[in-house]
Amino acid sequence: MGLFSNQFANVVEWEEWNEEMVFWKWTNREIKKGSRLIIRPGQDAIFLHNGKIDGIFTEDGDYDIESEIIPFLSTSKGIKFGFNSGMRAEVLFVNTKEFLMKWGTQNPILIPTPQLPGGMPIRANGTYTFRVSDYTSLIENVAGVKNSYGVADLRNRINPFIDQLLMKWITTEGKDMFNLQANATLIAAGIQKDLSYDISDIGMEITGFQVMSFNYPKEVQDMVTKTASQSMIGDIGKYQQVSMTDGMASGNMNGGGMASDMMGMMMGMNVAGQMMKNMNETMQQVGATPMQATPSASGTKPNFCPNCGQKTGEGNFCPNCGQKLI
Numbered sequence: 001m002g003l004f005s006n007q008f009a010n011v012v013e014w015e016e017w018n019e020e021m022v023f024w025k026w027t028n029r030e031i032k033k034g035s036r037l038i039i040r041p042g043q044d045a046i047f048l049h050n051g052k053i054d055g056i057f058t059e060d061g062d063y064d065i066e067s068e069i070i071p072f073l074s075t076s077k078g079i080k081f082g083f084n085s086g087m088r089a090e091v092l093f094v095n096t097k098e099f100l101m102k103w104g105t106q107n108p109i110l111i112p113t114p115q116l117p118g119g120m121p122i123r124a125n126g127t128y129t130f131r132v133s134d135y136t137s138l139i140e141n142v143a144g145v146k147n148s149y150g151v152a153d154l155r156n157r158i159n160p161f162i163d164q165l166l167m168k169w170i171t172t173e174g175k176d177m178f179n180l181q182a183n184a185t186l187i188a189a190g191i192q193k194d195l196s197y198d199i200s201d202i203g204m205e206i207t208g209f210q211v212m213s214f215n216y217p218k219e220v221q222d223m224v225t226k227t228a229s230q231s232m233i234g235d236i237g238k239y240q241q242v243s244m245t246d247g248m249a250s251g252n253m254n255g256g257g258m259a260s261d262m263m264g265m266m267m268g269m270n271v272a273g274q275m276m277k278n279m280n281e282t283m284q285q286v287g288a289t290p291m292q293a294t295p296s297a298s299g300t301k302p303n304f305c306p307n308c309g310q311k312t313g314e315g316n317f318c319p320n321c322g323q324k325l326i
Helices: 065-072 135-143 151-173 180-202 218-233 236-250 256-285
Strands: 021-026 036-039 043-049 052-057 061-064 090-095 099-104 109-113 116-132 148-150 204-215
Touching (some): 021 151, 036 043, 036 065, 043 135, 052 065, 061 065, 090 135, 099 151, 109 151, 116 151, 116 180, 180 204
Antiparallel strands (some): 021 090, 036 061, 043 052, 043 090, 099 116, 109 116, 116 204
16 A cells, blocks of 8 residues: 555646746646645745635745645645545645836827927837735636736736826826926836736736836927027027038038138138137226227228128128228
């Protein structure tokens, strides 16, 4: 008899273990005398009796079910294994780790904005994390009818809602439609709260939600970049001067060689006029006599004022600074 006493013994373990599975159920078999339970790191084992939790075991290890597990089960205490019969039970193995998922909008979402009557088309992407938080809800609403559940199942459930929640929370927290990244933390916090509530009925929770980037249409992004550049420079006149300087430095000035030479001469005279103005202001501060630009020695009126560089026009005095020209 002793030779065959363990011939029906089995090993209760997660046979299909992989990192992308949330839970897996060992079911439809009897646990025989001499059977062992193996719990790997990152797993919890839940014994189920008639669909109800009978015991939860969280410490990884190799256990003898008859001597180490049965005494701790709430409804199965006192059950003795027979030679030809065992204990009918199910064991739910749960992956206890925190899962990391990526998300991205499938299509642009149209955010209402006064500047664009049809709405601002925006794409976004980021990550979120989730984990199992309530075994009772998990068993009652998912594990009771499924033998396994993977991250793809959860992705298919919640990803379609992310676009809707983005529209909701961008409208609520997106104070600057052209700089949503500044409010990304508030937007993400709102989405995390709503998503976590949505999956609480299946015993899971969203532990983190991040918006990595918002993506605007190219035309809008170009406009934002240009506006930011102008704001940094201060006024449109300086912006044009900087643009002109960049064009000359790169050799991409439109209009041919003469136009480029003329523009360079004008800029040179402007610079000279500004330098003289600065010198005069400095000399006035120290009590010296300011330097004055002299009229043309030849008696011929110059085309540009030697004091400020302004085009002279028809008069004998500079229309910009009043400098006598002849």
